[in-house]
Amino acid sequence: MKRQNGFTLIELVVVIVILGILAVTAAPKFLNLQDDARASSLQGLKGAIEGAAGITYGKAAIQGKEAAVSGSVDNIDIVYGYPAATSAALTSAVTGLAEDWKVIKITTGNGASIAYSYESTAANATQCVVTYTQATSPSSAASTKVTFGSGCDSSAN
Incomplete structure (x- = not known):
């Protein structure tokens, strides 16, 4: 008799x-x-x-505009050498910003800021935000902060 090799149904x-x-x-x-x-x-x-803010500040420093309250470098509006917290300034400084992201909040005055979120209609799109705050003096740099809402993984800080 030939013995067959193979798997049983139970296995x-x-x-x-x-x-x-x-x-x-x-x-x-x-x-x-x-x-x-x-x-x-x-x-x-x-x-x-x-990165764009650092490059803009470097260009402003070369032109001697890093301590000026306002000005322009390569068609980018600056405040103390850093890009101003406006959609036009950041769109000029950051490639692809207008196509992939949307502005969800703008504050004006000293310490002006602009917040970006996903170019999406999802309910949580406005809860996951990157906020850019312009420089407030020659000795304080511009800052960027990420806020994680629901639907964003806050463990990725």
Whole structure:
């Protein structure tokens, strides 16, 4: 008699059950990648704004405008050498800002700021925000802050 090699039906069912259990435990981790992606994109925007502000300040310093209350460098409105907290100034300084992000709040006066969020209609789009605050004196630099709301992964700070 020939002996056949192979898997029995019970062995195949056990393997399928084990794979099902692994899939159920791993699925929530993969489904939560959207929050991580949102948090990463906010951090990316923060870095882009900070980089553009640093380059603008460097150009202003070369031209001797870093201590001026207002002025312009390469068609970018500046305040103490850093870009002003206006949509026009930051759009000129940061490539792609107008296409991918939307302005959700602007404050004026000393310490003016502008807040950007996703170009999205999602309910939580306005809760995940990058806020740029312009310089208030020659000795204080402009600052950029990320605020994580619901739907953003705050562990990515």
